[in-house]
Amino acid sequence: MTADRGPVSAAEDGEARFSTWTGKTRGWALRRLPPDKLLPEGQPSYVSSWIYVFGMGAVAAFVYILGSGAVLALNGPTWFHVSGLGRFINSTHLWSVELFFMFMVIHLWGKFWMAAWRGGRALTWITGMLAFVVSIVTAFTGYLLQTNFDSQWIAFQAKDALNAVGVGAWFNVADLGQILMWHITLLPLAVAVVVALHVVLVRMHGVVPPLEAATSDAQLRSAAPIPAVDGEDMK
Amino acid sequence: MLGIKQADAGMPDTGIYFQWGDFLIQFGNLVVIATMVVLFILALVIPFPHGKTRK
Numbered sequence: 001m002t003a004d005r006g007p008v009s010a011a012e013d014g015e016a017r018f019s020t021w022t023g024k025t026r027g028w029a030l031r032r033l034p035p036d037k038l039l040p041e042g043q044p045s046y047v048s049s050w051i052y053v054f055g056m057g058a059v060a061a062f063v064y065i066l067g068s069g070a071v072l073a074l075n076g077p078t079w080f081h082v083s084g085l086g087r088f089i090n091s092t093h094l095w096s097v098e099l100f101f102m103f104m105v106i107h108l109w110g111k112f113w114m115a116a117w118r119g120g121r122a123l124t125w126i127t128g129m130l131a132f133v134v135s136i137v138t139a140f141t142g143y144l145l146q147t148n149f150d151s152q153w154i155a156f157q158a159k160d161a162l163n164a165v166g167v168g169a170w171f172n173v174a175d176l177g178q179i180l181m182w183h184i185t186l187l188p189l190a191v192a193v194v195v196a197l198h199v200v201l202v203r204m205h206g207v208v209p210p211l212e213a214a215t216s217d218a219q220l221r222s223a224a225p226i227p228a229v230d231g232e233d234m235k
Numbered sequence: 236m237l238g239i240k241q242a243d244a245g246m247p248d249t250g251i252y253f254q255w256g257d258f259l260i261q262f263g264n265l266v267v268i269a270t271m272v273v274l275f276i277l278a279l280v281i282p283f284p285h286g287k288t289r290k
């Protein structure tokens with residue numbers, strides 16, 4: 001062990017040498033997600049297929065949604081009815097949402113047919129599912145903000161359902177101010193957090209080998225197996 | 236009746252629907268689903284471009 005490789009080699013030696021919770025957390029994080037796994041330079045050859053692009057396609061669409069949404073929110077909920085630019089930004093906001101959901105669903109189909117939850121990747125699948133559900137709620141609150149007859153109709157159908165399950169008093173679809181707040185703060189933040197966790201989990205585990213690939217395949221074996229991490233992937 | 240058309244009131248029009256027996260779908264929704272299926276198939280058959288080869 002050399003002093004200049006400090007934190008990484010210390011992590012490789014195990015958590016024992018850390019005595020504080022911050023040190024132990026760093027050791028754990030470096031073991032589970034070393035920098036070369038977090039930001040890798042290459043991927044196995046089986047990843048060179050368009051089907052692997054849709055997850056990042058959804059991320060890209062989401063980034064545009066956040067940008068255009070910020071412009072809409074900062075100009076207030078009437079601007080996009082009266083300004084030409086406002087209408088345009090509003091339209092691109094909607095179309096990026098359409099792309100976001102289309103990419104997400106194609107991504108989901110791809111992962112389903114690859115059985116991509118294999119090898120200890122269950123939490124990746126679950127966070128993906130959560131991203132889907134939270135995105136639907138976010139889109140729903142977006143439709144309520146159209147402030148036209150469409151949104152009025154949606155709100156007054158939805159209020160009956162929400163009252164029937166007993167949450168209508170706290171999640172009141174007829175309260176525009178409350179729905180605006182859900183749509184522009186809490187829900188996008190929730191989607192962002194879930195997606196970040198999802199992508200970090202993908203980095204931690206590495207991309208799942210195709211169903212037909214043998215586990216003996218040379219490129220599926222990491223150079224220096226770490227039992228604690230790789231053992232789990234063999235499940 | 237009052238000379239107000241549905242479009243004047245900003246009402247969405249009723250749209251185009253397709254029906255096969257019990258299965259009913261709005262045109263726009265059908266387009267979105269068909270587009271996704273087509274993109275999915277294209278993603279599997281179109282070869283992925285190879286960039287700079289390392290090493």
Ligand code: HEM
Nearest residue numbers: 052055056058059104108111116125128129131132207208
């Ligand atoms: C907001 C929506 C989502 C985003 C932005 C997203 C993003 C990503 C990204 C960037 C990857 C990396 C590899 C790839 O793209 O193929 C990935 C992998 C994965 N996604 Fe998603 N995803 C989303 C929704 C979902 C959903 C709905 C599911 C399924 C329920 C899902 C399941 C998975 C699984 C299992 C992997 C791991 C694949 C592997 O290890 O090879 N994701 N996701």
